[in-house]
Amino acid sequence: MFTTENTINEILTDEFVKAHLSFLFPDDFLAIVPDDMRDAPVKILAEKLKMPWGIPYLSQDLVDSANMIHEFMESDAYEFVQLWDISTDKDYFPVADGTKDSVCLLKYKDTFNAGKHMALVVPGGAYFNVAVGGEGTLTAQELAKAGYAVAILNYRVAPNRYPEPQKDLALAIKTMRYFGNEAGLKDDLLVIGYSAGGHLVASESCYPKEIDELLLEDLNKNHPMVYEKIKDFSVKADKVCLSYPVINCISDNHEDSFVNLTGRDESLRNKLSIDMNVTSEYPKTFVWACDDDDLVPPSNAKRMYEALLAAGVQAKLATYPTGGHGCATAEGTSAEGWLCEMLRFFE
Structure with missing residues (x-):
């Protein structure tokens, strides 16, 4: 250790x-x-x-991540599931190389018991990396304690561009529903996104039909076995939590996230400003941020909340004085209770 x-x-x-x-x-x-x-x-x-x-x-x-690398490989409690391939290689351990082979679920295998609700954690990283350690693992541990069947998504980032990360998330949602069907879980999926992962969740939830069509086209052409396995499952989350999310790409925006996702494609600014595009079909949403976040302006969370209310979507906004950005479960800050508040809202 x-x-x-x-x-x-x-x-x-x-x-x-x-x-x-x-x-x-x-x-x-x-x-x-x-x-x-x-x-x-x-x-x-x-x-x-x-x-x-x-x-x-x-x-x-850093230390926790180094120790966890061995824990994931050596413990039977975890399983890495490749999403774009139906590999049965038990020694598979993903490398963050930006290819489809790196896209996977880190499945907390022991939590997938009949009757449970499902939760998928989507870490942030400005569409430049994926903070599986911290935002991913800390949240998954708390959700497991709360009785959820839980997995963490590792998705493609730059130089992959929109809509490739959104397709990865859609595939993850379908795969979670497939697992749920196999294990007798409740057909009720909570998806939690952080920062740019919040934008990923928000955008996939905003354009589920479009993303699903692109995903199925790719799968049918290039990954027919995966296509047959998951094609009939929904890509739409039942409940969404957006944690200090990137939302708007025009005002109070996090420019690095937009550049990494689009390669500076200005034609996508309006489309990917999610608060400008939500409809009444959007999932029930909990959104939160910290007032002292100086990386992604907390006004993004407020914009999203107000847009959801205007569209007639059930939503709740929580703001906390301290916690900054990237605080994950926010232990030791005023935001520490956000996860319990979120679960109460949904349950």
Whole structure:
């Protein structure tokens, strides 16, 4: 087991961790650390360095990710499920290489018991990486405790462009419904998206018919076995939670997310400003943000809430004074109770 007393160089001497760490802890997070600090205890990094969005370096997350890499591989409680392939390779462990092969569900296998509700977690990362560690794993653990059958989605990001991530999410939703049907779960799916993952969930929920048609066309042409398996299941979430989401691409926008998703395709700004396009068909939604978020303006959450109300959709907005951006389950901040508040709203 690694601890914060270990150095980055010590952690990366483990060849398995070195090969797969990027799945949970993106390479660009490691790149923040200068060479002359890679032999310092990881705990020192939190005192000396900051993440791009202003919080102390994620030293504990780095250590937790390294340990979790081994846990995922060695424990029977987890299963990686390739979505664009029906692989039965038990040694499959995804590499964050941006291809369809990297698109998977991290399935908390022991939670898939008859009668449970389902939950799918969609981490953020500005459509540049996917924060499976932290936003993904912390949320999945809490949902498992709350009695949900839960999985985390790893989806394609830049240089893949719209609508490829949306197709990945649609395929994940169909696959979750397939699993639910097989295990006798309730046909009731909650999808939780964070930051740019919130935009991904919001956009797929806004254009389910269009995304489904694109997905099925791709599957029928290139992945016929997957097509036959999931073609009849719905791509639309029953309930949606948008956590400090990217919503508008024109005003108070997070420009990096838009650029990474579209490659600067200006023709998509209006379409991907989701608050401008919601209809009464949108799923019941809980949206929340922190007032001190200085990366994605919390006005995005408010815009979405007001648009949903105007469209006649059941929705709730929760705002919290502290928590910033990327706080996930928000332990130790005023937003710490958001997950319980969200579950009460839906249940």
